[in-house]
Amino acid sequence: MDLDKQNANPTILNPSDLPSRRRTSAVHRRDHGGSGLFDDLIPQYNYLNDPFEQPVSSSDSDDDAVEAIDEQEVYDLISSISDPEHPLSLGSLAVVNLPDIHIIPPASPYSSISTVLVEITPTITHCSLATVIGLGVRVRLEQALPPRFRVDVRIKKGTHSTDEAVNKQLGDKERVAAALENGTLMGVLRKMLSTCE
Amino acid sequence: MSDIQQYLLDYDRSRREASAVAENSATRLRAGDLKLLTLIEELGEYFNSEDGAIRAKTMSYLAEVLAFVPQKVLSLQQRNLLCDFVLARLEDSEGLGSCAKGLIALEERGKWDSERAKKIVETLLAHTHPLNQFRQQSERYPVLRLIDTLMAKYREALRSLHDATPDFLSRFIAYFDGEKDPRNLMLVFSILRVPMTEWNIGADAQDLFDAVFNYFPITFRPPPDDPYGITAQDLKDRLRECISSTPEFAPYAFPALLDKLDSTSMNTKRDVLQTITSSVMEYGPRTVSLYSITLWDALKFEVLNVQEDDLAEEALNGLAAIARVLSQGTTGPLNAYLRPIIKECNEHLEDAPTKQSQAAARILHKIADVSPEVTNILLAGMLPNLFLLFQTADTIAKRRGLLEVLVQLIRANIGVYGDWRSIGTAGEHSSNNALLQFRDQAREIMLNGLETAPIKEVSFRLVCLDGLLQLSKARGLLNDEDVGKIIQLFNAIVIHEESYGKDEVKEAAINGLVEVARQKPQVVIDKAFPAFMAQLPDTDMVESRGYIPVLEAFAKLAGEEKVFDTVILRLKNKFASAVKQNASSAYIIALLSAMLYALTKGANKLEQxxxxxxxxxxxxxxxxxxxxxxxxxxxxxxxxxxxxxxxxxxxxxxxxxxxxxxxxxxxxxxxxxxxxxxxxxxxxxxxxxxxxxxxxxxxxxxxxxxxxxxxxxxxELDLLISSLANYTQQANLSASVRFASLRQLSLAINKFYSAQALKTCMDPLVNSPFELFVPEKLDPPRIRIMFACLKGILLRSSPALATLYPHVLSFLSHAQYGTTVAHGFATLLQPDDLLTKQNHCQISGLHKQKSFALLVPNITRAFREASPETKPNYLIALSGILKWMPFDIVMEEVGQLFLLLLQSLDLKGEDLVKESAIGTLTSTLVEKPTVVEEHAGSLISRLLANSIVNKEAGTPAKVRAAALRCLTIVPDKLKVEVVLPYRRQVCKKLTAALDDGKREVRYAAVRCRAKWLEVDEAGDDD
Structure with a gap:
């Protein structure tokens, strides 16, 4: 049953080494390098939540600051997809990597359409499941990104023996739609996406 | 009419009445009104009846009578006669169950000799073989009980029967063929276990094994509301005990079990693995040594190619069990078993870090844990190669993979040889620990790795750090000086290293220090504390606030009991000199914070x-x-x-x-x-x-x-209360001073009034001249006093609340301050860090129930009658109360509150109210979805409205996210047919939330939409 796995023994990245958002933002938050251990010594709600003052909704002020969708966010959306062969995430298998995700802003000021380009790296060059993985990434992004994003999923150049053909398949809207009609395939995809946070 | 006639008449009508007849006969027998002879003679006619059913009923009557007869009524001779009589009835195929019941009853009334026991078994085998020819479970069951009794009480007799009769055992085994009923099987397994464990089974071993293994794996599923309460697990346990009962089964058991290991059913595999483990434990070292390598070859597969994590864990248990059993025997077989393991694991190290090198680490950790012999052989077999590979490794990732294996081996070693505070499973034998030979090399590469690896190699450094920590914990391994060096390195990371990423390494270093402090407190005090102190200036001249992380780490150390006092002492001294040197306020606050944190950590010690x-x-x-x-x-x-x-x-x-x-x-x-x-x-x-x-x-x-x-x-208490009430009303007080003074009011009322005085404690404030409850005098300061007092009282569930609450509730319709009062209700049950048991406050266990009962029904009633302008006040007050109410209190009433909660979602500008209403709605969905069902439409549309940015409403991000999270669980909690009609609408509207300006909201929206998209798929399946 396990023998038919195409790559039975893949290399695994440690979760500590995967890119995460906290890495960049946490450092700047506290200029003194502390971890905020002492912040909770005096419970906050006593002072903030005095209901007799007009309710200070603390989120009001930072509501103005827009957090745009960036590469890390796209990475977070797809890195938790499971590999169809192993109970491991695409992130820890390095199938999706942060540097291979690009958000291309609208081509002209009149257009609002941005493009998300994701290049995936199969664990081995002849992996026949590359198409399924690509499809999974594509479905996930189409479900999770707002419609102003066009999704483009490709196999990274030179990482797969038939990358051209697979890319053609993934780029062809009708073939993608046809594939999604296939019950077995949808079952596999659903299982892959079930681990998404 | 004779008793037997009566019995036969009653039998088909009512079993209970028939039994009563039998009981009556028994009573007469005892009293001597009925002679046994007469009774048997009366039966004669019916025993000779043509009708089998009548013969069976007659036997049933006799069995019942015997069971009702008290002890010592029947003489030995009578019992023997009866016994012979009943045995003779066995030739008749009708009434077998009753015969067995009769025999059991006779046995209970006087022990048999061994000849009789033998004869009974012989007769059963002669006339009722195989037992399965009797179709009724109720017929077979008493027979099995009889044999089980014989097995339990006449063990020697049956054994001698077996020894004397060559074909007895094979007939005996075949007797139970084809049994399928779970109740009977429980008995069969327990009967057969006796010959398995105690008899010389010789050539019958295979038959005996097959007789039970035929039932493997158990797939029985008890019917719903099963009256007998036999579970599959009971059967599995008994069957497993049978299989593992004797080493003579090994030649049949292991191949058969391994064959079943190829099954695709996870349950079967789990069963197989558990059975292998218990068989290994029972069969003993000599037998296990014959199969150890075969087993390794099969079991390793489950770990190296994990399918389900618990299966891998079971397989590891099996592998460890083999090692444990072999450790009890001679070294030869143990070495033979470990050799292929070492070889295989070494091979997997070559291409670390992979899934299989991780699996190798798991295997080694599990096996090395079992005994000192095993851990020493594994260390000697693994470490030289591991160190060699480490030196020649070309990537850091590979080195990390190798060290992971090393750390697992050290952990297992600690399990065997213990740490500094406790001895391990091997007892006090640290001198023969093979790790001693490798400690210097291990320490060196990990010290070096942690010190020199680039700061961005987080996972590698984490492994080094963990390894060093384990080394310094291992009992009798490193001397204090070496532990000191490790401490210094940890220290340097905490203090000097620049921050990177999530600071996982720093955090691990601090936790490592705390853990070492537990093992070696004095070394930590000697080596780490001076370095910490040196980093803390007496006064901070420069603007740098680099001392904060140092203080944080230092304060954390206070969590370890042995160094707590020293930490506090040093912080106190630092504080004194900082004050003397006129240090900045920021520094003084940081020192005080550290002191408070340390004291909180050591609070247990203070209390002792x-x-x-x-x-x-x-x-x-x-x-x-x-x-x-x-x-x-x-x-x-x-x-x-x-x-x-x-x-x-x-x-x-x-x-x-x-x-x-x-x-x-x-x-x-x-x-x-x-x-x-x-x-x-x-x-x-x-x-x-x-x-x-x-x-x-x-x-x-x-x-x-x-x-x-x-x-x-x-x-005086009254003076204090009135002074505080006057004091808090001053306009020029700062917010925190006013707040503190109001809390004094709550504290004083809660702690210092007697229960009697509590009832009238507010009178001085309510009466003239203060007149707290006069509507014309109402203003925010007085509202604050009102709630502060109530807070102290309600925690004690005082009866005074029944008169006080209505006053406050009546202010909800106050034209000017109704809304302010409404907001006040949120403070009533809000958790308070000063009003606690630790602070000696009086807190009644049911105070929340009491306040709920006094407030909520009144609010819902008043809401209905309230004018449209004041209606929101009631909603605000309600959500303020529900916000802190445990849901099990709310649960009973939630049906009536649900519509009010929905209306709170329509309020404008009351974001806190909405948030708390969503919280209660979420709990309702989780705990009592039936209430939600009929309002699904209005709930979904309101949640949607609150989850999408809307210029007018200005719903804040926190509320949007909360609404989305609530909407996420809707499809899980409500029936598909209720939810399905809304799917399209929800998924469409949520695309707007996917483009929200806030990441937190988008994150919630993605999850929510994914959940709702699945609704359709689930619907398709149906």
Whole structure:
């Protein structure tokens, strides 16, 4: 049953080494390098939540600051997809990597359409499941990104023996739609996406 | 009519009445009214009946009578005769079950000799073989019970029967063929286990094994509301005991089990693995040594190619069991078993880090844990190659993979040889620990790795750090000097290393220090503390705040009991010199924070012996004096209210554990604080006191919180209450001073009134001249007083609430301040860090139920009658109460509250109200979805409206996210047919939320939409 796995023994990245958002933002938050251990010594709600003052909704002020969708966010959306062969995430298998995700802003000021380009790296060059993985990434992004994003999923150049053909398949809207009609395939995809946070 | 005639008549109509007849016969037998002979003679006619059913019923009658006859009524001779009689009836195929029941009853009334026991078995085998020819379970069951009894009580007799009769065992085994009923099988397994474990089974071993293994794996599923309560697990356990009962089964058991291991069913595999493990444990080293390598070859597969994690864990248990059993025997077989394991694991190390090198680490950890012999052989077999590979490794990732294996081996070693605080499973034998030979090399590569690897190699450094930590924990392994070096390196990481990423390495280093402090407190004090102290300036001249992380780490160490006192002492000294050197307020606050954190961590220690330490003299008194003084001993930082809060909390945590007697030494200084000024000139008694004296009220609040309720306050309680009430109304008080004073009001009422006085405690405030409840006098300060008092009272569930709450509720319709009062309800049950049991407050266990019962029904009633303008006030008050109410209290009433909660979602600008309403709606969905079902449409549309950015409503991000999270669980909790009609609408509208400006909201929207998209798929399947 396990023998038919195409790559039975893949290399695994440690979760500590995967890119995460906290890495960049946490450092700047506290200029003194502390971890905020002492912040909770005096419970906050006593002072903030005095209901007799007009309710200070603390989120009001930072509501103005827009957090745009960036590469890390796209990475977070797809890195938790499971590999169809192993109970491991695409992130820890390095199938999706942060540097291979690009958000291309609208081509002209009149257009609002941005493009998300994701290049995936199969664990081995002849992996026949590359198409399924690509499809999974594509479905996930189409479900999770707002419609102003066009999704483009490709196999990274030179990482797969038939990358051209697979890319053609993934780029062809009708073939993608046809594939999604296939019950077995949808079952596999659903299982892959079930681990998404 | 004779009894038997009556019995036969009653039998088909009512079993109970038939039994009563039999019981009656038994009573007559005992009394002598009925002779046994007569009874048997009366039966004769029916035993000879043509009708099999009548013969069976007659036997049933006899069996019942025998079961009802008291002990000692039947003589030995009578019993023997009866026994022969019943045995003779066995030739008749009708009434077998009753025969067996009769025999059981006879056995209970007098022990048989062994000849009789043998004869019974022989007769059963002769006339009823195979048992399965009897179709009724109720017929077979008594027979099995009879044999089980014989097996239990006449073991020797049956064994001699087996020894004397060559084909007995094979007939005996075949007797049970084809049994399928779970109740009977439980007995069959237990019967067969006796020959398995105790008899010389010789050539019948395979038959005996097959007789039970035919049932493997058990796939039985008990019917719903099964009256017999036999579970599949019961059967599995008995079957497993049978299989593992004798080493003579090994030649059949292991191949058969391994064959079943190829099954695709996870349950079967789990069963197989568990059975292998228990068989290995039972069969003993000699037998296991024959199969150890075969088993390894099969079991390793489950670990190296994990399918389900628990299967891998079971397989590991099996592998460890083999090692454990072989450790009990000679070294040869153990070595033979471990050799291929070492070889295989070494091979997997070559291409670390992979899934299989991780699996190798798991295997080694599990096996090395079992005994000193095994751990030593594995270390000797693995480590030389591991170190060699480490030296020649070309990537850091590979080195990490190798070290992971090393760390697992060290952990297993600690399991066997123990750590510094406790000896391991091997007892006190640290001298023969093979790890001693490798410790220097291991320590060196990991020290080196942690020290020199680039800072961005987080996972590699984490492994090094973990390995070093384990090394320093291992009992008798490193000397203090070497542990000291490791501590210094950890220290350097905590103190000097620049911050990177999530600072996982720093955090691990701090936790590592704490853990070493547990094992080697003195070394940590000697090596780590001076370095920490050196990093903490006496005064901070430069603007850098680099001391914060150092203080954080240092304060964390206080969590370890053995170094707690030293940490506090050093912090205290640092604080004293910082004040002397005029350090900045920021630094002083940081030191106080560290002290408070450390004290909180060590609170248990303070509670155990509160008066033994000198903290009161050394910390509390100086702090209080500095607080109130106005000369140079008063640091500038102490003018800051936040600092005073810290000071108050430090004093509180030290004082509150002390006895009332000891506390009395300070109660008189509650407000004066050693100033020397009379109390009446200070707040809260003097409204015209100098403004700077107001601040110390914050410290007084914490002192008051720490006092036991038996202590004597510095003034009359009523005077204190009224003074505080007047004091808090002053307009010029800062928010925190006012808040502190209001909490004093709650504390004083809660702690110091007797239950009787509590009922009238608010009277001075309610009566003239104060007149708290007169609507015309209502204003925000008075509303605050109202709620502060109520808060103290409600925690005690006082009956006074029944009269006080209606007053407050009536203000919800107050034209000017109705909304303010409504917001006040949120404060009532809000958790408070001062009104706690630790602070000796009186908290009744049911106070939340009480307030709920007094408030909520009244609010819902008044809401219906309220004018449209004041309706929102009721919704606000309701959500404020529900916000802090445990849901199981709300649960009963939630049906009536649900519509009100939905309406709160329509309020404009009341974001906190919405948030809490969504919280209650979420709990309702989780706990009682039936209530939601009929309102699904309105709930979904309101949640949608609150989850999408809308210029007018201006719903904040927090509410949007909460609404989305609530919407996420809707499809899980409601029936598909209820949810499905809304799917399209929800998925469409949520695309807007996917483009929300806030990441948190988008994140919730993605999850929510994914959930709703699945609704359709689930619907397709149906």
């Amino acid at each position: 012996n509160p008066e033994s330490s000198s903290y009161f003299q050394d910390i509390v008194l100086p702090l209080l004096k500095r607080t109130s003084s106005s000369d140079e001993s008063h640091p500038r930082a102490f003018d800051d209210e936040a600092t005073l809060d810290l000071v108050g909390r430090i004093c509180n945590i030290i004082i509150r554990a002390q006895s009332a007697e000891h506390q009395e030494t300070i109660t008189a200084e509650l407000y004066t604080m050693f100033r020397g000024t009379p109390q009446s000139e200070l707040p809260p008694f003097n409204l015209n006191a100098p403004p700077e004296t107001n601040r110390t009220m914050i410290v007084s609040t914490h002192l008051l919180a720490s006092f036991r309720k038996e202590t004597k306050l510095p003034c």
